[in-house]
Amino acid sequence: PxxxxxxxxxxxxxxxxxxxxxxxxxxxxxxxxxxxxxxxxxxxxxxxxxxxxxxxxxxxxxxxxxxxxxxxxxxxxxxxxxxxxSGAPETPRSRQAAVVKEFKDAWEAQDIDALVALLDPEVMAVGDSGGLAEAVVTAPVEGRMSVARKLVETVAQADGLTFLERTVNGGPGLVVLEGTVTGTVLAFDIADDRITRIWAMRNPEKLRAWVSD
Structure with missing residues (x-):
C-alpha cells in the first residue's frame, strides 16, 4: 500500500x-x-x-x-x-515513536547490535521500488540479524542521506532523503517494544505526497 x-x-x-x-x-x-x-x-x-x-x-x-x-x-x-x-498487542503511540527514534539513531550510526535489540526475532522487511528505483530489498528479508545487516549495508553504500521522523499512515515512521529528494518512506509495525514489520517504499509513483518534504 x-x-x-x-x-x-x-x-x-x-x-x-x-x-x-x-x-x-x-x-x-x-x-x-x-x-x-x-x-x-x-x-x-x-x-x-x-x-x-x-x-x-x-x-x-x-x-x-x-x-x-x-x-x-x-x-x-x-x-x-x-x-x-491479524491483530497484535497495541503499543502506545508515544512508545512507538520512541522505538522508531531509537531505530533511526542506530541506523544512522550503523550500529548492528543496537538495531538487533530493537527488532523482533521474526521481523520481516519488505521493499517496493515498482521497478522505477533501485530497491533496498528485492525480496522480503526475515530475521533480525539479516534485516539489521541489510539496513547497515544500505547506509554504508550511500552518501548524503538524511533521516527524518515523520507520521506515516497514522503512525511514527521515517523519511530518508537522498540529497534533497525523498528516496524512501518507511512504515513500521511495532509490538511489545520491538519492530515486527518494516515497509520500505521507494516507488516514486507512490511517493508523490512526499515530494516537498
Whole structure:
C-alpha cells in the first residue's frame, strides 16, 4: 500500500490527490491495517470500507456493489475477521515513536547490535521500488540479524542521506532523503517494544505526497 503522510504534512496540495478521498488517516489505520485491507477480496474491501469506515447502511452498499444487503453484511463480517486475526498487542503511540527514534539513531550510526535489540526475532522487511528505483530489498528479508545487516549495508553504500521522523499512515515512521529528494518512506509495525514489520517504499509513483518534504 501507498505510504501517506499526516494531513498536516500533506505535500500535494491542489496538485496531488485529495487526502479526503482516502481512508481516514487516524491512529487505527496504520500500514499493517492497509496490508490486511489489500489482502481482502475486492467485494470484502468495498463492503467493509463503505459500511465500517464511511457508515453506509448495508442497503446502500448493496445498491452500489450490486449484491444483496445480506451478502454485503457477510462480506463485511469476513473482512472484520481478517482484521481481528491479524491483530497484535497495541503499543502506545508515544512508545512507538520512541522505538522508531531509537531505530533511526542506530541506523544512522550503523550500529548492528543496537538495531538487533530493537527488532523482533521474526521481523520481516519488505521493499517496493515498482521497478522505477533501485530497491533496498528485492525480496522480503526475515530475521533480525539479516534485516539489521541489510539496513547497515544500505547506509554504508550511500552518501548524503538524511533521516527524518515523520507520521506515516497514522503512525511514527521515517523519511530518508537522498540529497534533497525523498528516496524512501518507511512504515513500521511495532509490538511489545520491538519492530515486527518494516515497509520500505521507494516507488516514486507512490511517493508523490512526499515530494516537498
Amino acid at each position: 501507498e505510504p501517506l503522510p499526516d494531513r498536516a504534512e500533506w505535500a500535494g496540495g491542489s496538485k496531488g490527490a485529495d487526502p479526503a478521498d482516502r481512508v481516514t488517516l487516524d491512529e487505527t489505520v496504520g500500514m499493517a491495517f492497509l496490508v490486511v485491507l489489500d489482502s481482502m477480496t475486492p467485494a470484502e474491501r468495498v463492503a467493509f470500507v463503505l459500511h465500517d469506515v464511511f457508515q453506509y447502511p448495508f442497503a446502500e452498499v448493496a445498491a452500489i456493489v450490486g449484491r444483496t444487503p445480506a451478502a454485503c453484511r457477510q462480506l463485511a463480517a469476513s473482512a472484520r475477521r481478517r482484521i481481528r486475526s
